Amino acid sequence: MSVAMQVGQLLRQSVLKHAGSRPLCSSEPLISAVRGISSSPQQFAASGRAHTSSNTDTDVPKVLITGGLGQLGVGLAKLLRKRFGKNNVILSDIRKPPIDVYHNGPFIFSDILDYKNLREIVVNNNISWLVHYSAVLSAVGESNVPLAKEVNITGLHNILDISTEHGLRVFVPSTIGAFGPSSPRDPTPELCVQRPRTIYGVSKVHAELMGEYYHHRYGLDFRCLRYPGIISADSQPGGGTTDYAVQIFHSAVKTGHFECNLRSDTRLPMMYIDDCLRATLEFLEAPADKLVSRTYNIHSMSFTPHDLTQEMQKLLPYLKVTYNVDPVRQAIADSWPMALEDSAARRDWGWKHEYDLPQLVQTMLTQIITNHKLAQVN
Numbered sequence: 001m002s003v004a005m006q007v008g009q010l011l012r013q014s015v016l017k018h019a020g021s022r023p024l025c026s027s028e029p030l031i032s033a034v035r036g037i038s039s040s041p042q043q044f045a046a047s048g049r050a051h052t053s054s055n056t057d058t059d060v061p062k063v064l065i066t067g068g069l070g071q072l073g074v075g076l077a078k079l080l081r082k083r084f085g086k087n088n089v090i091l092s093d094i095r096k097p098p099i100d101v102y103h104n105g106p107f108i109f110s111d112i113l114d115y116k117n118l119r120e121i122v123v124n125n126n127i128s129w130l131v132h133y134s135a136v137l138s139a140v141g142e143s144n145v146p147l148a149k150e151v152n153i154t155g156l157h158n159i160l161d162i163s164t165e166h167g168l169r170v171f172v173p174s175t176i177g178a179f180g181p182s183s184p185r186d187p188t189p190e191l192c193v194q195r196p197r198t199i200y201g202v203s204k205v206h207a208e209l210m211g212e213y214y215h216h217r218y219g220l221d222f223r224c225l226r227y228p229g230i231i232s233a234d235s236q237p238g239g240g241t242t243d244y245a246v247q248i249f250h251s252a253v254k255t256g257h258f259e260c261n262l263r264s265d266t267r268l269p270m271m272y273i274d275d276c277l278r279a280t281l282e283f284l285e286a287p288a289d290k291l292v293s294r295t296y297n298i299h300s301m302s303f304t305p306h307d308l309t310q311e312m313q314k315l316l317p318y319l320k321v322t323y324n325v326d327p328v329r330q331a332i333a334d335s336w337p338m339a340l341e342d343s344a345a346r347r348d349w350g351w352k353h354e355y356d357l358p359q360l361v362q363t364m365l366t367q368i369i370t371n372h373k374l375a376q377v378n
Helices: 003-018 071-084 099-103 115-124 138-143 145-165 199-218 241-254 273-285 305-313 327-334 343-348 357-377
Strands: 063-066 089-093 107-109 129-132 169-171 221-227 229-231 257-260 268-272 295-297 301-303 320-323
Touching: 063 071, 071 089, 071 273, 115 145, 129 145, 129 273, 138 145, 138 199, 138 241, 138 327, 145 169, 145 199, 169 273, 199 221, 199 295, 221 273, 229 241, 229 273, 241 257, 241 268, 241 305, 241 327, 241 357, 268 273, 268 357, 295 343, 301 305, 301 357, 305 320, 305 357
Parallel strands: 063 089, 063 129, 089 107, 129 169, 169 221, 221 295, 229 268, 257 320
Antiparallel strands: 268 301
């Protein structure tokens, strides 16, 4: 009997037991990387303010998602299209989309470092919301700092300038990587010392501060959430330090063994993708006058590789996990929060998570085994 078949049998009783139940509650990024051609930021008059958007809070927005072929872009596009209509959400990236993504709604080539092309897209498509997912992640960024600076910083400047010029509502995700070893770690508050030691983290602090500045200086409707590690059955590793929490599920189904590159006691904040996407939509829709801040922490759960392994072994008792620590990734993880304090998001715009660790494990294994069976059939 294959490992996948064993997983399916072990999950069946648990799935039936929990069928129809809501995810349980408990007390926490994968973003696509792009590159392009640098251009000069748009300049504004000293007294300039953002143009008033033609869309009010009651209008249906026209949304552009950059870096849209990552798991968050594709997932958010699906959610937004259900809410606002298929043709009102445009995915963009510099890569050719998979055939299913291509047929699920509008897709357009867009290089965030090509200022003129990006500006034409916004104008020609009457964009009112811009979701900026293009970024180079933590581990990849450390191996290619020039690329990370170009994409994560210069690209951001283009996004902010164009959004200000055309009165857009712009969402830029931040991350636990925006904090550093001198930040309080358990939990990490929204306002504290931020001294990250990766170019990824530095670029995210830069994004938070620039967005806040553009909001206060030009009236830009800038919105930012600090994401924990995001876990999805459909994602592939993208160079993030929290990738182990996705890889372990795939390895468990395929081989029953996983080699982890972080220490067993490395506690990090994590979040299931459905909670992350729902939080993003709710935050985008929140009335501006309810937002006390423009950058919020959001939290769902925190766990270590050991915690995750133990929970998975309740369903997969044969799972074996060994450790071969990557010093670069471990150093990054040791500088990050163990949990995020998110009371402001819960107070100001009603954020509530739905998935805890047991629900995460059951959902991930069920989806991965289903995908594995479908792949075999095809």
